[in-house]
Amino acid sequence: MNTIYTNMDWEATPNYNPANSTAGEPDPETGIVKCQPGKTARTDELEINFCGNLPEEQAEKIRGYANAAKGTRLLAATASDIAAAPSDITALSSESTSAITFKRIVLDAYDKTAVASDGSTFSVRYAYSKDGKECRNNYLSGMKGVAAGTARTLEDAAYTINLKADITSYFSTASSRKADEHAIFQAYQSAMKEIEQNMANGKADPTSGLKTTVTVNGTEWNFAELLNTVEKLNKSFEYFDTKGNLDYTDYAKMGVSKADVKNWAKENLSEDKQKVVADTLNARVETFIQREREDLEAFRHIWDKPGVVMPEEKAKYYETPVLSATNKEVHERIMKLFEETDYDSPATVSRTVNRFKDMFLPIMIAFGGSQGASGVADNAAKKMYKYIADLFGGNSAHRLNYSV
Numbered sequence: 001m002n003t004i005y006t007n008m009d010w011e012a013t014p015n016y017n018p019a020n021s022t023a024g025e026p027d028p029e030t031g032i033v034k035c036q037p038g039k040t041a042r043t044d045e046l047e048i049n050f051c052g053n054l055p056e057e058q059a060e061k062i063r064g065y066a067n068a069a070k071g072t073r074l075l076a077a078t079a080s081d082i083a084a085a086p087s088d089i090t091a092l093s094s095e096s097t098s099a100i101t102f103k104r105i106v107l108d109a110y111d112k113t114a115v116a117s118d119g120s121t122f123s124v125r126y127a128y129s130k131d132g133k134e135c136r137n138n139y140l141s142g143m144k145g146v147a148a149g150t151a152r153t154l155e156d157a158a159y160t161i162n163l164k165a166d167i168t169s170y171f172s173t174a175s176s177r178k179a180d181e182h183a184i185f186q187a188y189q190s191a192m193k194e195i196e197q198n199m200a201n202g203k204a205d206p207t208s209g210l211k212t213t214v215t216v217n218g219t220e221w222n223f224a225e226l227l228n229t230v231e232k233l234n235k236s237f238e239y240f241d242t243k244g245n246l247d248y249t250d251y252a253k254m255g256v257s258k259a260d261v262k263n264w265a266k267e268n269l270s271e272d273k274q275k276v277v278a279d280t281l282n283a284r285v286e287t288f289i290q291r292e293r294e295d296l297e298a299f300r301h302i303w304d305k306p307g308v309v310m311p312e313e314k315a316k317y318y319e320t321p322v323l324s325a326t327n328k329e330v331h332e333r334i335m336k337l338f339e340e341t342d343y344d345s346p347a348t349v350s351r352t353v354n355r356f357k358d359m360f361l362p363i364m365i366a367f368g369g370s371q372g373a374s375g376v377a378d379n380a381a382k383k384m385y386k387y388i389a390d391l392f393g394g395n396s397a398h399r400l401n402y403s404v
Contacts, residue, residue: 168181229273245295258281
């Protein structure tokens with residue numbers, strides 16, 4: 001018997017009858033159903049991520065084979081994903097018997113909580129290739145590599161999984177995600193066909209001028225336009241992707257990142273999509289705040305000890321011993337200060353950073369006393385100049401006088 005690894009858990013349908021030719025109860029700890037030959041497990045549908053350009057008719061047939069074969073295969077769920085290229089799948093018999101085998105491409109996966117613009121939350125799964133590459137940038141370039149046959153299979157598989165995860169985490173809601181994922185898959189296949197045709201025609205940049213469109217959560221995008229928007233969001237917020245606790249300087253940086261994306265959207269997107277991006281930016285901040293809350297709660301037993309009392313002044317800005325900017329009024333004011341700054345004006349940027357330093361100094365005094373607080377505030381200001389220059393370096397920020 002074979003094992004099918006899938007990016008969806010194999011969970012038995014509740015209240016089914018084990019005596020009715022089914023496989024039996026799932027494991028109580030994992031929820032996994034292990035099927036014996038000739039038995040049927042009533043499970044979720046199998047999802048396959050095809051990392052090659054496969055005609056949709058053939059893809060649907062392979063999905064049918066796989067789902068029909070569930071009763072004659074050992075089913076197992078892991079934290080890994082399977083991405084199937086056409087050469088990695090062999091249909092062993094006709095549609096009536098529907099037996100299928102897989103050469104498995106197993107990727108390390110991890111989940112993140114996303115907060116949507118409507119406030120709903122859902123989990124998205126990302127994948128690493130085996131060499132630890134995250135594979136979350138240059139999506140159009142990656143598609144070109146797939147079309148040219150130069151992409152490595154594992155990297156390609158990770159890219160296809162992460163592309164879908166990035167788009168849905170930014171623009172979907174909990175209720176729209178499933179339909180959005182299917183639409184993204186269809187658009188990916190269509191765009192791949194365009195890229196292959198452009199390469200066959202000798203086009204210098206086969207990814208330019210793509211006509212494929214995709215509707216995500218009710219908004220229609222050109223697929224390349226959507227990927228470019230995701231690229232910009234990833235680049236502007238990459239600092240926060242692995243950030244744990246958020247201090248007040250982090251909210252200042254989020255304000256800069258929001259301004260960076262808004263400025264880019266004005267230059268590259270229509271007004272209706274600018275509105276979508278603006279809503280996405282607010283939700284993105286909530287995603288990082290939600291992640292911090294989850295981390296703080298997970299480690300509460302370490303820092304929340306009986307008898308530990310925060311000094312009154314420090315408690316205004318930090319409700320826990322952990323460096324977490326819990327004064328919502330203050331961190332929102334700092335973020336808004338940087339979000340609404342004119343980054344085409346170095347003088348305006350300097351006034352903003354100086355204003356931030358004035359706001360940050362009393363926080364540092366409350367945190368650790370007046371000794372050394374001024375130097376900490378000065379250093380925070382220098383780091384803000386560098387963060388601004390890294391994002392806006394092509395405009396005015398390269399003229400700013402900063403040092404670290």
